[in-house]
Amino acid sequence: MKNTRYKQTKYKLSQQSTHNENIPFGMHLMFDAYDCDASVLDDANVLYNLLDGLPAKLGMRPMIKPYIVRTPGNDKRDPGGWSGFVLIEESHISFHTFVKRKFVTVDIYTCKSFDTELATKELKEFFKTDNAETIVEIRGKNYPPENVL
16 A cells, blocks of 8 residues: 655755745655565664665765664564664754564654655665655744844
């Protein structure tokens, strides 16, 4: 079952505004995928490679090497998996895998525009699923224009 939902799909964060117009601060892609390949969800090296390569594909610049940790389960809902993140100059990319549930959540938050459709395509291909929900939110909608360089 394909379950893709876009609250909004494409944005362009502008650096230009009129005196009274606020400029949104950033974009946040929330990606939840089901029926993922469990071997991908449970392989630290493969997951590391995702965080190591995805920023460049999206035009972002990593500040550190990716960091991935094994997370123990804490109840039936959360049987454990891997959590990882990479800090990028624009903000961060993070994920949490739930191997036994074949489920992953990914967040890409950035203060610059990026191609959310490309990011979604890359994530679906990486986790080997077509069953995903995606939401794109504009963050900091009332960010004052005088704070933009």
